[in-house]
Amino acid sequence: MSPDTAAIRSSYAPAPGHRYAVGDRVRIKGVFPPGHRRTPWYIRGKRGVIERICGAFPNPEELAYGFDGEPAKVLYRVRFAQKHVWPGYRGPDHDVIEMEIFEHWLEPDEGEAP
Amino acid sequence: MSDMPVNKGPHDIGGESAGPIDTTDHGMKFWEKQANALRSVLSRAGVVKVDELRRAAEGLEQYGKLAYFEVTTSALRVLLLEKGLITEAELKAKMAEVRGRFSVPDEMESPIKKKDKR
Numbered sequence: 001m002s003p004d005t006a007a008i009r010s011s012y013a014p015a016p017g018h019r020y021a022v023g024d025r026v027r028i029k030g031v032f033p034p035g036h037r038r039t040p041w042y043i044r045g046k047r048g049v050i051e052r053i054c055g056a057f058p059n060p061e062e063l064a065y066g067f068d069g070e071p072a073k074v075l076y077r078v079r080f081a082q083k084h085v086w087p088g089y090r091g092p093d094h095d096v097i098e099m100e101i102f103e104h105w106l107e108p109d110e111g112e113a114p
Numbered sequence: 115m116s117d118m119p120v121n122k123g124p125h126d127i128g129g130e131s132a133g134p135i136d137t138t139d140h141g142m143k144f145w146e147k148q149a150n151a152l153r154s155v156l157s158r159a160g161v162v163k164v165d166e167l168r169r170a171a172e173g174l175e176q177y178g179k180l181a182y183f184e185v186t187t188s189a190l191r192v193l194l195l196e197k198g199l200i201t202e203a204e205l206k207a208k209m210a211e212v213r214g215r216f217s218v219p220d221e222m223e224s225p226i227k228k229k230d231k232r
Binding site: 034 | 120165167168
């Protein structure tokens, strides 16, 4: 892999104008629009914390239909408590699941931490 | 009214029970290598994007019944038709021509004659 390619694929690409910061509490939008969506069904409506800002990337939900994916969307890695995501979860309380989610799927979470 | 969640794709099965997983390595059939090479070349050339292939795959009616390379190849077929790079008529004619090379009476029959199998 050339250095140029490595830079493009970095998890730390620039993310100009990002709305959320590491540590911010967010809620995944509980919406169910048609089409190619990059947010798994089971995480919609769940609440987590921004673990890192991955960078800004062409929007795959637009690329999927042959468009150019511009403007780029900021991608975050979000951390969720497993016991919050899965009802009846039997593992340790500190188990987490992390998932990369685009900014347009996030909203601020003001309530108590789940 | 259906009990199916609204707009939930057939691929979006995280958290659902899926039964046992067959972890046997079945290798790749000849056609799978050919089809995969075509998909790879068209992706590398920027003709199709992985996001488009995923979207087309998720829209396949037979998604849950198809094997992996059947899904990816069917998705590629959808995109090439969608982009006007091939037509249904051309595809049909080519498939008939290829099938003719094997003198297969039924499209579901294997091109390898039973007596030729080792």
